[in-house]
Amino acid sequence: MINTLVVKNIAAFEELHIDFSPKINVIIGENSCGKTQLLKIAYALNFTQGKIADGSLSTKVQINDFLASKFVSLFKPDKEKVGAICNEYLAAKTPSSCLLTDGNDKVFGCEISSSRSTTVSVQGDHKLRAESGIFIPTKEVLSLLPAIANGQVEADHLKALFDDTVLDLCYRLLVKPQEDIQKVINEDPRIGTLLPGLASAIGGRYEIDGANQYFSVGEYTEKSSSTSLGRQARTYSDGTTLSFKQTKAGALSTSMTAEGYKKIGILQRLLENGELSLSTGSPLFWDEPESNMNPKLMKSLVSSLLELSRNGKQIILASHDYVLLKWFDLLVDKGKGDHILYHSLHKNNANGKIEINTTNDYLAIYPNAIDETFEFLINSELDRSLGSIGQ
Amino acid sequence: MKIRCDGFEFDFTNALDVFIFDEKDKLSPNYHGLTHALKAVDLIVELEEEYAFIEIKNFFEPQKYNGNEPFNYLREVLKYKYRDTWLYRWAEQKTDKPIKYICLLELENALNSRMSKEVRKQLPVNAKNTSPRWLSEITAGVGVVNFDLWNIRFSAWPVVRT
Numbered sequence: 001m002i003n004t005l006v007v008k009n010i011a012a013f014e015e016l017h018i019d020f021s022p023k024i025n026v027i028i029g030e031n032s033c034g035k036t037q038l039l040k041i042a043y044a045l046n047f048t049q050g051k052i053a054d055g056s057l058s059t060k061v062q063i064n065d066f067l068a069s070k071f072v073s074l075f076k077p078d079k080e081k082v083g084a085i086c087n088e089y090l091a092a093k094t095p096s097s098c099l100l101t102d103g104n105d106k107v108f109g110c111e112i113s114s115s116r117s118t119t120v121s122v123q124g125d126h127k128l129r130a131e132s133g134i135f136i137p138t139k140e141v142l143s144l145l146p147a148i149a150n151g152q153v154e155a156d157h158l159k160a161l162f163d164d165t166v167l168d169l170c171y172r173l174l175v176k177p178q179e180d181i182q183k184v185i186n187e188d189p190r191i192g193t194l195l196p197g198l199a200s201a202i203g204g205r206y207e208i209d210g211a212n213q214y215f216s217v218g219e220y221t222e223k224s225s226s227t228s229l230g231r232q233a234r235t236y237s238d239g240t241t242l243s244f245k246q247t248k249a250g251a252l253s254t255s256m257t258a259e260g261y262k263k264i265g266i267l268q269r270l271l272e273n274g275e276l277s278l279s280t281g282s283p284l285f286w287d288e289p290e291s292n293m294n295p296k297l298m299k300s301l302v303s304s305l306l307e308l309s310r311n312g313k314q315i316i317l318a319s320h321d322y323v324l325l326k327w328f329d330l331l332v333d334k335g336k337g338d339h340i341l342y343h344s345l346h347k348n349n350a351n352g353k354i355e356i357n358t359t360n361d362y363l364a365i366y367p368n369a370i371d372e373t374f375e376f377l378i379n380s381e382l383d384r385s386l387g388s389i390g391q
Numbered sequence: 392m393k394i395r396c397d398g399f400e401f402d403f404t405n406a407l408d409v410f411i412f413d414e415k416d417k418l419s420p421n422y423h424g425l426t427h428a429l430k431a432v433d434l435i436v437e438l439e440e441e442y443a444f445i446e447i448k449n450f451f452e453p454q455k456y457n458g459n460e461p462f463n464y465l466r467e468v469l470k471y472k473y474r475d476t477w478l479y480r481w482a483e484q485k486t487d488k489p490i491k492y493i494c495l496l497e498l499e500n501a502l503n504s505r506m507s508k509e510v511r512k513q514l515p516v517n518a519k520n521t522s523p524r525w526l527s528e529i530t531a532g533v534g535v536v537n538f539d540l541w542n543i544r545f546s547a548w549p550v551v552r553t
Contacts, residue, residue, distance in 0.1 A: 322501045374500035375540060381507060382544060385516065385532040386491055389443060390403075390545030 001103040001314045002042055002283055009087045009096040010112065011037035011075070012354050019358060020316065021341040022103065023309045026328060027318040029345030030369045034354055035318035036138075038345070039285045040074045040165065041098050042316065043135045046283060047168070049108055050132025063122045067110050073164035086112055099123060133283035133314075134172065134276055137165035138291045142254055142262050144170055146211040165287070173208060173266065177273035182241050190278050190311040191271050192242050196220040197307055198268050201300035205244055206254065206265030214251035215265070221245050259292035260301075267304060276313070283314040290321035302327035310336055322370045329362040344368065396433050397447040399495070399538075401550045408437040412476060429475035430468075432492075441489045441531065442480075446472055448496050466506065469494055469535075470513040477529065489531035495550075496535055507535040 002020050007013045012034035027035050048067050051057045057066050068082045077084035086096035099109030109123045139162075147153050148170050158167055178184050185192035196219070199205050204217040220242050254262065270276035276284065289301060302324060309315050319325060325342075332338045342365045344357045357366055365371075392406045403409050412431040414421040434445035446469060473492050480486050492514065496503060511533045518525040534544075541550050 326499075326501070371500050374504055375543075378500050378504045378507065378536070378540065379544065381504065382534045382536070385507070385511065386493070386534045387532065389438070389441065389491055389532075390493075390548040 002046065002316070003101045003103055003105065005038070005042050005045075005098065005100045006109075007038070007041055007098045009090040009094055010041060010085055010098055011087075013037075014087065014090055014353050016354060016356055018343060018356055019341075020314070021339050021360075022314055023337075023339040024305065024328070025314075025316045025341050025343060026325065027316070027343045027345060028320070028325070028365065028369055030347075033345040033347060035345055036287050037075075039135065039287055039316065039318055042100060042283070043133060043165070043285050044070045044074055045098060045100050045109055046133045047135075050282070053131060060122055064110070067122065068112075070164065071112075073159065073167075076163055082112060097123065131277060131282040133285055134169065134270060135165045135285040136169060136263075136266060136287065136289070137163075138288045139166055140259060140262065140292060141166055141169050141173070142206075142208075142213060142265070145173060145208060145213060149174055149211040169266075172273075172275040173269055174210075175273045175275055177269075181244065181272060184272060184274065185242055187274075188278055194271060194304070194307055194311060195242065195268065196222075198264050198271075198304055199244070201297070201304060202261040202264050206257075206262070206268055207251070208269055213254040215254060215257045215261070216244070216246050216251045217248035218244055218246040258294065258297075260294045260297040263289065263293060264297075264301060264304060267308075276308075278308070278312045283316050284308065286315070286317040288319055288321070289317055290319060290324050295323045298323045299327050299331070302331055306331055306333075306336075306338060309338065320370060322374065325362070325370060394434065395553055397449075398553055399447060399550050400553045401434070401445075401548060403436050404547050404549075406436050406438060408435075410435055412479070423479070425479070429479060430472045431479060432472045432476045435476075435480075438488075441491060442485070444473060444476055444490060444492045446492070446494045448494060462506075462509075465496075466509045466513065469506075469510050473510075473514055473530070486527075489528060491532040491534070492530055493545075494533075494535045495541055496537060498535075498537055500537065500540060503535045503537055503540070507533060510535065 001022050004020065005018050007016045009015075012032065016038070018038070027038060029035050044067065048057070048063065048070060051066060052063065057063050071077075071082045071085055072080050075085045096112040097109060099107055101107050107123065111121050111123055113121070144162075144166070148158065181195075199218070199220050204215055204219075206213065206215050222242055254265075267276065289305075290298065293301065298321075305315055305317075328340055332340055339360065341358055341360055342362065344365055344367055345354060346357070346367045346369070347353070348355050359365055392403045392409045394401055394403070394409050394411070396411060401409075410421045411433065412421075412435050413426050413433075414423070416422060432444040432446040436443040436445060448465065448469070477486065477490065480490075492510070494506070494510070496506065498506065514530045514533055515521070516530045516533055518529050519527075536544055538550065538552070541548075
């Protein structure tokens with residue numbers, strides 16, 4: 001879980017401090033205020049922590065090198081120099097850095113030197129272990145999976161074409177789930193409460209088998225089980241087993257299903273294959289979940305995100321979308337422990353700095369770039385309809 | 392010209408006349424005695440060249456929407472209030488200037504934009520453009536705004552909460 005993030009002289013930010021909710025965080029703001037950059041910085045640090053946790057990185061030098069290459073792969077800076085993500089002018093006075101704290105207020109981050117030979121040096125407790133979060137980018141990724149699974153495109157070419165938010169997600173989607181979904185649920189019965197809801201939202205389930213992807217129409221059904229479940233499993237699943245029943249013969253090609261359905265399909269797959277782990281509290285980063293989404297599906301998507309959060313997942317998303325924001329406002333249920341922080345990124349016109357206002361009150365979001373868009377629209381509409389009355 | 396109504400105080404600085412339509416005080420010169428018959432908007436504003444019918448509605452009153460789909464119910468309420476008021480004003484021979492309908496609702500801009508569109512569809516705005524049969528306009532314009540947008544939009548008519 002990420003508790004706070006402090007960014008200095010990186011990307012659009014001169015100095016930004018953000019306090020995250022352990023549950024749901026919605027970042028809004030106009031274009032060029034750095035919403036995606038903020039997600040990428042947090043993800044780079046969190047992903048690196050995951051590599052430390054799984055033993056891939058152990059020495060400071062390895063961590064420094066990995067972080068530098070991760071920033072390059074995520075931001076694609078000029079000449080692939082990590083220093084190019086820093087504000088060169090400001091960094092001459094104050095070093096560029098990004099530091100996050102976890103739920104126990106342990107610090108992890110790095111300083112980026114933008115001198116002639118750019119270096120990244122890890123700061124804080126580099127032994128701090130945390131599972132990597134998942135980043136879902138705006139770009140549609142399922143259509144890339146067959147080519148990656150078949151090895152038709154070389155890794156270097158993929159790196160040149162896509163940033164790591166796309167590629168990391170592809171690789172994690174290709175991780176095979178256990179054959180018996182019940183085993184997955186027994187390991188974490190909370191998944192048993194989430195999968196039926198996701199399947200009913202889109203009327204079925206996405207399945208990925210290497211290069212083959214398809215959508216099966218159906219639903220999850222429960223039946224009483226005589227199987228002895230572990231104590232933890234018993235608490236959640238109440239002695240039932242869950243299985244997916246196809247209600248319509250045959251399967252649809254993924255390419256024939258709606259884009260919005262695919263987004264929920266991504267959540268299904270990541271839960272089934274354990275990549276979207278609920279037990280670690282590592283964040284789910286999602287950049288503009290609304291992209292390609294039919295607004296009528298938004299209620300299901302927001303319900304799914306709230307369920308994920310209720311089951312321990314920290315969610316950090318960036319959005320431009322009124323419908324998404326409004327559904328969060330309407331569906332939030334404090335009785336179920338829901339907590340949402342809205343973070344408004346905006347440019348201070350007096351000094352040009354990107355600043356952030358955070359509130360847990362939907363109506364108190366200020367500035368609210370999304371509502372301002374509607375104000376602009378309704379004003380134009382009133383010009384046409386009412387003329388200059390009252391002015 | 393200041394007037395208080397439904398928790399707001401308006402100052403219609405350029406108005407010739409402003410009054411609460413459904414005046415409850417029988418001694419008031421504006422008392423009309425027909426509230427049992429027809430619905431009415433809250434305020435009538437007379438300007439040099441036009442009239443404004445003003446309706447103030449707090450959307451968040453669930454007891455008023457029992458058994459109804461709130462959005463559609465509210466749209467119907469706004470529609471009938473305008474139409475009935477128009478009949479009253481016809482009986483007063485006060486439909487001599489174009490009439491614009493402004494609703495002050497406690498909704499966000501996005502929802503007000505949708506409500507504007509819905510009410511505009513129900514009340515025939517610019518009827519004269521639809522058919523040569525219509526020689527007079529029934530409604531000259533409709534707008535739905537919230538408190539913040541009212542003060543931005545209608546700068547000559549500032550409103551404060553009381």
